[in-house]
Amino acid sequence: MSSISSKTKVYSVIGHPVSQSF
Known part of the structure; x- marks a missing residue:
């Protein structure tokens, strides 16, 4: 879920x- 934390x-x-978080 690293991509989510980036958003x-x-x-x-x-x-x-x-x-x-989306």
Whole structure:
């Protein structure tokens, strides 16, 4: 699931919760 964690970083920058990983 390394790919997901990579996207979670992008969401955290926008202001979205890391829990909402797509």
